[in-house]
Amino acid sequence: MNIPITKTLLPTTMVGSYPRPHWFTQQLLGRDIRVAFKEVKHEEAYHDATEVTIHDQEEAGLDIVTDGQMYFDDYVGVIGSFCWYMYERIPGFDPAKEKHPLESVVAVRTKEIELFADWGGVINSGPVGPGPIRLTDLYEIAGWQDGRK
Numbered sequence: 001m002n003i004p005i006t007k008t009l010l011p012t013t014m015v016g017s018y019p020r021p022h023w024f025t026q027q028l029l030g031r032d033i034r035v036a037f038k039e040v041k042h043e044e045a046y047h048d049a050t051e052v053t054i055h056d057q058e059e060a061g062l063d064i065v066t067d068g069q070m071y072f073d074d075y076v077g078v079i080g081s082f083c084w085y086m087y088e089r090i091p092g093f094d095p096a097k098e099k100h101p102l103e104s105v106v107a108v109r110t111k112e113i114e115l116f117a118d119w120g121g122v123i124n125s126g127p128v129g130p131g132p133i134r135l136t137d138l139y140e141i142a143g144w145q146d147g148r149k
Contacts, residue, residue: 011063018068030088067142092128
């Protein structure tokens with residue numbers, strides 16, 4: 001029996017990115033998904049990874065499932081993947097990973113500094129503008145346009 005989420009006292013969900021399946025090795029590398037998905041293997045692997053992620057959450061009994069953010073590349077760790085997805089697609093940011101500013105002002109490299117070093121920094125090189133983030137496309141790929149989720 002499906003109970004509407006609005007009737008659920010404490011709906012469950014997950015937060016953050018779901019681990020990528022080991023077979024999903026394709027990377028966007030800053031490309032628009034509409035360009036990257038011209039490569040059929042990439043598009044199919046993305047669809048499959050998203051489906052597996054959603055299925056795992058449904059099997060676990062989560063009330064609110066997500067796409068697991070399979071569209072993030074795995075070449076930057078932790079929260080950096082989220083930021084780089086945006087930086088690479090919004091005009092006004094250089095695509096190169098720069099040294100994080102904190103690296104040059106600390107004497108001891110703690111785990112927090114290592115996290116920032118992994119994340120890296122960016123250079124704002126011009127006016128910031130809209131870019132091809134394509135969240136609507138990603139939403140549709142995950143199946144929410146059909147009311148499935």
